Amino acid sequence: MKAATVATVGVGATAAVIVAALVQAAGTDPVGTALSMSAPAEYRDLIEEAGNACPEVSPNLLAALLTQESGFNPKARSPVGAQGIAQFMPSTWESHGIDGNGDGKRDVWDPEDAIPSSAKYLCTIAEDVKDVPGNKQHNMLAAYNAGSGAVRKYGGVPPYKETQNYVKAISALAETPAGAGQTSSTGQAATAINAAKAMIGTPYSWGGGNANGPSKGICCSPNGRSGSAITGFDCSGLTLYAYAKAGISLPRTAAAQYAASEHVEPGQQRPGDLVFYGSSAATIHHVGIYVGNGWIIDAPRPGTQVRYSPMDTMSDLYAVARPKSTESKEI
Template structure:
């Protein structure tokens, strides 16, 4: 890694041992639950830290002793029968305790992932269907082919989604960009794959001869095109073009959602990722790999970090 790149990474990496998604959690969360939510927020592609935080805020306002009139319990508001089936001893103390956030928060994420699989083939937005199933049950979502026509469930899904996607400080929709990319973790790399609508089959061929023609997924710049479309910003297709359409930012000004570029020069940029915090990014790395969290020093030629020009106020 060059000296300039090393300085950039050193300026961005915070205390050792922190989660790679630390700064991606843009919601106001009680400090004692932040790390729990960050870790549990990576349980499956449909669950992000912000979405999990928004759900817990909506369910109980982060109150581990909350109890609803109908009997829902704890910070994640599990009904006793649901807890019996899906609660886990996440902290390894030998008890599955619905009143203990160390058990309830990871259990909530695991349960969300379980019901996301149950409604995976239902048309519509996967996260919205998952939230609707959390509120109304997977059977209702499957019965109605999406969010059921229940005012309570519709309001529940809208409230959590809006809260999870609120802009980060500074007015840029970095939280929305990061959440969109997070939901694609595990998606295959496809050379030329991905657009504003999501994963797609790619084309032939990469410099090493790999074809994406039979793989549905993203290449690095296809992923960023998709994530930024969620905030109304239309990015050009290649990493070099995206750098040209962005404003470089200094290490002290970097925010989640900013783009991380690699190459020997502005015209030679060959890779791009989405910064999430603490020296980490989400990217589609290369053929044979999936969308993932990667450290900023994953490649030796970090060129710079830049923020796309806004075409829409968010």
Template structure:
């Protein structure tokens, strides 16, 4: 919940249309749905109850938001001052925090207060933007992140890269099937690595690549490069393809793939895990496949090819995470 910072980067109109289309296409869950995402046991009852506060909020959507905001960290803080499991800014908490557990105090660090407060605040901003065209859940999430005024001003998800990534990542995770609760196995990881290695030397194509292999991409990258005339992969297209060969269906973008993966501690990392780059879950811009020894396979940028790169090739390494296994048509 970063509307209070007032610092969100803008993106071009073409990118906005593409992202908006992806988000609008995401399935809308209905209130009363059961919690199927894997969450820490101590939060399950809280999320299931708070996740039915209003029609736009579901347990899965609330769980995905908490995962995106803090990774379920009760004591999480952000560089701009957001606090607790739901990452309330102090000014927002002052206005919208509630004493949900009735212990006589509103405590942003207490999940028994913060989780119901997040659900209620989602409902508040949903009401603020109820007359805005488009998907109501997506507009609600955009308002939670960027403020209701921005959603009203732009008639939907505003053209801010952070907010666009935020919405689509939460929607993708919230839509994860309940059968997809197991992390990728070592065998699946090895299959993904072999598939990616066979693509070494394939051209980079912005927006290129799918479960079937290289494809022509789209226009345009942040620096104006188009993949419309290049058959190949971008970073997340490569990882999507490689894991499809292992029977795992990944979302399309790097940020969505992070949301659909399990973050790992340093001692847990193994070949096949995904390496993510960015400043936060909502700003992840690159992904590669770890192969061991500090190296990965990735599709780095326009003008380059799929190749081996050291993990420190970029300065903003954010996380290494393991894909969550969901069945695809590939075997």
């Protein structure tokens, strides 16, 4: 975050973390409901309790925010110095961090302190912008990202692309009907999505990744970046790995994966499909796994991590295709 001094991990200039599997029950009010998301088991009780701190916060919204900020990684550290599962900057933690577990310490790296602190901070911000017109949750999230002053100045969500994407990402995650991702996908697609989701936060490595998981890459990307010293994934290494877990063997490159998959007509994509970017089949340069509601999991580029991105993360979206069901082979 900028003015609010809480930063998003691994999303560059835009807030881009979402997954349809972490969603709220269909037809319910997003405020004040119980947690219906597949948050990590060790954090569910914390989120359930802290997520009812004030009317503007719900367990689902809090879980969505934690997914956005760190992918539930309690050791996350952003390039600008944000820390822990809720990505507090040190100055913000100093003024808003609480001793959630009563052990006598306020530890930003301890989820038992950071998760309730995040909920308390959201409530504090909600109070700051309560008189601003518009959706109270959206204004609260915008203030969490850009600062209360910006929300008051613009009379709602400010016209910052990062903040607008941040609000859309968390709101969509918290409001999507439960099971939307898996009910429209095959068991193999669900397995692939879960495998990719488990790799959130893994470093990008040019040429990295295989059927067994993250690996050291090669040199060099078009911009001269080497993955030879980085254990991680590039875009097609991630999709290859995810589908290997589902028993489907994909080729190594994005273009070859497109050629080996079945084309999906526009508007017919379902979770687990592969989303390809390029100007033609021969020039495909990027691929991600569709997770529903207009979002993908991908390994974007050198210097980033595996993350959730909007489907329009790149301007040259070429096609969507569905991997063919096969027996996984050694790669």
